[in-house]
Amino acid sequence: MISSTSQNAEPMAPPARTPSGRWTAFTARRGAWPLLLGTALFLAIVTAAIAAPLLTPYEPSRNSLAARLHGPFWDQAHKGSLEHILGTDGLGRDMLTRILYGIRVSLTLAALGLVVSVSLGVGVGLVSGLFGGKIDQALMRIVDVQLAFPYVVLAMAIVTATRTSIPILILLLGLAGWVYFARVVRGSVLQEMEKDYVKAAEVLGAGKLRIGLRYVFPNVLPAVVVIATLQFSALIIFEATLSFLGLGIQPPTPSLGGMMLDGVQYIASAWWVITFPGLAVLFTTLGLNLMSDGLRQLLDPRLQTVQ
């Protein structure tokens, strides 16, 4: 709800006809710049990750014992050279290459986890809001239980017991975030249901499911998009955390959390091994968070109450 009362006095932009005029009008809106900056940052990172094979001559998992622990190119004291711009890790693998491939892995896993989260959360939220009553109460109790549960402990128990596999990892990521979608969607549905047009549709004999999908869902969509960008970044961090605890994707496949785990033992002798993968996570999630922030402000001022 940032400054909605004090600054909403801004005059609406005049209708723009030229492209540059449209651009000016867009950038004048609150939230446009964070969205643009965030999108640019995120897209740049994604592009670099996709283009990784073109950008670096190295393979991400190829050891080179002779070139272990070289520093980044400016760190001459640690044998840094332009050959390995961000240096090498404990097995002589190029840091930049591994980070780029690691971003691919992290983004893919987080995106798939997000799909699970959104489907489950939106589904539960819609059902809960539309049908209310006992179903609503039962579902919301489940949400409460999940929120009260130390989720990391649960995730650890499951992973140690079942051994890490990609489907389980995606499921864990998905289960980590669905409650936020469920809560917000339910809230929005309840708000929408009070509106006249929905009541009218109900009077005209439209089924609950039809009302939900046809009328309510499109109105809930902006909220879902905003939370989804935010959750995307949260899942990237969560995936890195799981990998850091050794529960994520398995070596030698590079993952950002796994690289940081490898780096811990060199924290006193080779600072770059632990520093750069963290920076990669930081910039990726920063991009997403800026996007989310911008979207929230642009899409609907009312959404700003949604945490």
Next chain:
Amino acid sequence: MLGFILKRVFQNLLMLAAIVLAVFVLMRLTAGDPARIKAPIFASEDVLNQYRAQFGTDTPLPQQLKTFLSGIPRGDFGTSFRYQEPVFSLIQQRLPRTVILAVCSLVLAVSLALVIGVAGARKPYGWLDRLGLALSAFGQSAPTFWVGLMLVLVFSVQLGWFPAVGFEGPISLLLPTIAVALAVLPTDLRVIRTAMLESLGQDYIRTAKAFGIPDRKITYQYALRNAALPLITVVGIDLGYLLGGTIVTEVVFNYPGLGQLAIDAVNARDYPLVQAITIVTAAIFVFVNLVVDLLYMVLDPRIRISG
């Protein structure tokens, strides 16, 4: 009022029971045989059976559940497989440290948020406000464990100012506190800033201004009081997060709190310990939420009717 409180307490107790059951079943479905983990590598089946008898894992599941449930009212959560100490006393040793860490981080985060949030609301986009936004963006985007590692890298390894290990008095609290506080700061700051902006825009504040009441007094006496409500919510959310969220930080700093204990317990398939830790954490979370609800009712009479 009393009826409502009782209903709320009852609901929460039900929720706790659900969590207890879920933990019990999940642990036994997912975890391996604790006897195998405890026994020496070459142990015979006889030795394994001795361990199973000692752990009570040789009886059928319903029997185990009965034993477990009958102990809870007496505060008897069983004996840890790994430490062979009553689980209760293990938690008694560790919980205070985690609580100290959580409370210190919370105090730091909330005071920072208050200072920056109030200043930011009085003067939006001033330098303090911008600093706050930057800190928020960083705290939200960087994995907490990585922030912790960077603090260790800079202040312990490079500068040698702080111990990086264990619990050696207040000094070893400093770095973990900063790392954890940074993680909860964004939410706190956003909530306080928004609430302050909102209340500064209220009619009665304008009236107060018109009556010539000093700016300072308005901010701190009237507006801040209104911001108290969202602040309480946030503290509730934070506490819940912190009890689970300090786990990874505790690992990074080798801080001997509940989180470390949880990780050890999961790794050793120490059912009684894992069960007790989840229950205690969940109970605290539920309790804090209850207190938050009640405080809400006291502070904002409008809420009493719902529920």
Next chain:
Amino acid sequence: MDRRKEQGLDRIRSVAEAEVSRRALLKTGAAAGVSIGIGSWMLRGFSSAAAQGNVPTGTVVVGNAEPPTSAQWDSYSVFGLVDAQVASLVHDSLLGYDATDATIVGHLASEWELVSPTTTKLTLREGVKFHDGSPVTAEDVKATIDRIGNPESGLAWHNLIFPEGSCNIIDEKTVEVVTAKPFGPIEKALAVMPIFPASEIATPENFTKQAIGAGPFKFVSYTENKITVEANPDYWAGPPKLQTVVLDYIQDANARVSALLSGQCDIITRCSAEQLARVEGDANFYVVDVPPLTQVLCIYQSNGNLAKKETRQALGYAIDRQGIVDAIMEGVGKVPYSSIATNAPGYEEQPERFEYNPEKAKELLAAAGYDGNLTLTMATTSLVPKQKEIDQAIVQFLQDVGITVDVTTLEVGAYRTSYNQYDLTLNTLASFDYDPDFILGFYAGPTAEAVFHLNDPAIAPLIEAQRAAQGEERLAKINECAAYIWDLQPALYLSDELWPFIVSSKVQDYGRVPLVGEPLMRMAMKQA
């Protein structure tokens, strides 16, 4: 080497003359082993005044990378580093070690005599008491020996440290330890076998509550991963110099160094090259590396895909052991060319060295019928220092000769219990009694089946043969047995583990014998 480091090294040498500094160690690559002559404890001349008058003072905290196996203080059923430390501090044995030259001397027995290849006669020392005040009697010795010598005991140490055997009481002060078959390493075994009170053995549930022994330190507590022992003022050889020894578990390698640097602990055990680098040139610390007979090896499961000897030999050629030791272990290791540790009595380099030769590996694989279609499973964890990196290097070397490796990461506990379901698993193997017999014992009988899925009937007689022999002949027989196993290549013998300990200079007269435990801790003292 700059001047400051030079001075630092001088200081190190003067503090603990005989110990090898890391730098020297890396230059020569030598495993120190037995050759480290006089112990620092002999230089007691310039020790602190605090310890004079034999009043125990000071606390030494040892930072370990692992906790005890369990809170079950029965030394005969556990294998961990900390278990051995507790055994050596709290308990005493019939024979024992008093100096770093690893000479065996009488402890609870004042005299002993090998009366036949199966029988040792021992005279018990007078007036020795357990910590609970009861005297150490022939009954206690008999109860202890009969228990471990009983094949039905189910004890983990049975037949590794002591074979089938028993104890006869001749009179109140004299006992005979008898083994069913000749047992060469009997003295070394008796020097590490703790004598328990017969009453404790009769009530085994006590082992979960307490550890009562006749050793130089009394067991005080085990809480929060810390074991505390304190001086036993009535120890038969005089009270130890230290009042308290704490065995602390600090999981994280960096945290162990930090704890050492900040004075939170005084000794950290089994250090890596990274840890050694942190104190290099620092006069406040010195390095002690007297390893037990200990190996880092990649265990193969000799069933399934690795059933053929040729396939396993091909793996030996495919992997550059020296390369891994030089790069990843940064020289803190020594590549063996036999199946026992290079510092083991009886170790000799074998003529076939299985050195890195990928071409030969491919030839052998082709001969064994594999043509780029061999897939092996590997489990990895963090049991061995730098395990993940070593494992990834091994995977790469195998891929280079056309072998596919399917890697699973397990939590340490799960790894320990299921390693033998994977073709390749890195592990360490240490002898508890400074005798290679302990290691060779792993390759025969049910243990070999359990650890390696190996069942070669030729090995058991070779083990028996070296057990039956004495002196020089025994060394030759040990080599014969080791050579046979080496040819089988049931594992990748990656390296000796050098066990460097970093010790604070405040701890004086700290010495080690090539054992896992710390029998010389009672000689050490700490400057205030």
